[in-house]
Amino acid sequence: MSNNNAIVESERVKLMRSNVCYNDSWRKEKSIRKLMIRDDLSYAINNRKLKLVYQPQLDVRKKGIFGVEALIRWTHPTIGKIKPTEFIYLAHELSLMYVLFQYTFEQMCEDISKITKSLKDIQSFSINISIKQLMEESLLATVDYITHKHNINPSTITFELTEDIEIVNLSKILSILNSLKDRGYKIALDDFGNGYFSFSNLIDLPVNYIKLDKSFADRVHSNRDIDFVKDIINLVKNLGSKIIIEGVETLYQYEQWSKLDCDYIQGYITSRPIAKEKLEEVVMGINEKFGDST
Numbered sequence: 001m002s003n004n005n006a007i008v009e010s011e012r013v014k015l016m017r018s019n020v021c022y023n024d025s026w027r028k029e030k031s032i033r034k035l036m037i038r039d040d041l042s043y044a045i046n047n048r049k050l051k052l053v054y055q056p057q058l059d060v061r062k063k064g065i066f067g068v069e070a071l072i073r074w075t076h077p078t079i080g081k082i083k084p085t086e087f088i089y090l091a092h093e094l095s096l097m098y099v100l101f102q103y104t105f106e107q108m109c110e111d112i113s114k115i116t117k118s119l120k121d122i123q124s125f126s127i128n129i130s131i132k133q134l135m136e137e138s139l140l141a142t143v144d145y146i147t148h149k150h151n152i153n154p155s156t157i158t159f160e161l162t163e164d165i166e167i168v169n170l171s172k173i174l175s176i177l178n179s180l181k182d183r184g185y186k187i188a189l190d191d192f193g194n195g196y197f198s199f200s201n202l203i204d205l206p207v208n209y210i211k212l213d214k215s216f217a218d219r220v221h222s223n224r225d226i227d228f229v230k231d232i233i234n235l236v237k238n239l240g241s242k243i244i245i246e247g248v249e250t251l252y253q254y255e256q257w258s259k260l261d262c263d264y265i266q267g268y269i270t271s272r273p274i275a276k277e278k279l280e281e282v283v284m285g286i287n288e289k290f291g292d293s294t
Contacts, residue, residue, distance in 0.1 A: 053273035058265045063290040067124030070108045109150040126158040154184035214247030220256035
């Protein structure tokens with residue numbers, strides 16, 4: 001082997017060793033991070049370390065605030081901000097999803113009792129609920145107890161049914177959803193178009209709102225896309241439900257969806273998710289911004 005080839009081979013070996021060390025270090029850090037989150041999640045829930053933020057929803061016709069969606073956030077004292085997808089995934093692993101739902105629902109109802117005193121324009125407070133959480137035996141008793149405890153009118157609460165879990169017992173789910181609706185709660189189907197619900201199941205579901213997945217938000221750049229969106233909207237309207245489009249970020253998207261028969265818009269065009277303390281200021285700004293455009 002020539003000296004040049006030997007040098008090249010030596011450098012290649014060093015690089016391989018460096019990559020191995022980097023990958024081992026990365027895997028070790030990732031493993032430690034996961035263990036820290038696993039160890040601290042239950043404590044964080046029980047000690048109210050997770051906080052809610054709210055993202056406004058705009059009424060397209062009235063050009064003003066309609067509702068807000070409650071979203072859970074966690075800032076770990078050591079790790080810092082943790083993405084919801086990360087700790088929610090671990091909550092599934094640790095069988096903490098229902099505990100997490102109870103905590104989130106309780107905190108949202110506490111906030112509602114304070115928010116509605118100064119923000120009477122907000123008609124709907126939405127909260128995500130998975131199929132597994134929905135099928136917990138104590139769900140109905142839990143939501144009834146918490147809403148009664150905080151003197152909340154059930155009609156102001158919307159349960160957003162996440163569409164990413166396959167239906168395994170449709171008859172039971174329908175029974176629970178109908179029981180919730182009979183009590184006055186509203187039902188939304190979240191992330192429509194990105195999950196397992198078939199159109200035949202959709203016909204049976206007693207939903208008030210259908211939220212179009214963010215992937216739909218940008219489907220307004222061609223006549224073909226617009227015709228496709230119109231077909232989806234007409235289908236939903238014929239089922240007696242209203243449309244919420246998520247992920248609207250630009251003025252162009254807002255203007256295009258406003259021309260369609262869409263009921264509500266949610267996304268950065270109105271606001272990023274914010275703490276309840278900032279809601280009054282943001283809502284006033286939204287009402288002024290979009291109200292002036294009429």
